[in-house]
Amino acid sequence: MKKKTEAPLVPVETLAEAAKLPAWELAALRQAANWAEGKHVTQAEFDAALARLRNRPQGGGTI
Numbered sequence: 001m002k003k004k005t006e007a008p009l010v011p012v013e014t015l016a017e018a019a020k021l022p023a024w025e026l027a028a029l030r031q032a033a034n035w036a037e038g039k040h041v042t043q044a045e046f047d048a049a050l051a052r053l054r055n056r057p058q059g060g061g062t063i
Helices: 012-018 023-033 043-055
Strands: none
Touching (some): 012 023, 023 043
């Protein structure tokens, strides 16, 4: 049986820093995705949530 390789979980703050997100956008992402401070996600989850945030209508609620 092959072992499934899973992407590593990384703190959202680390991914935001690497993406050079301003503090306001990280706060908006956390609010929209319902992510608490210290939340760990994969790079793919972070990228998808950030894309949904940036492409939603203003005041669009959670993503």
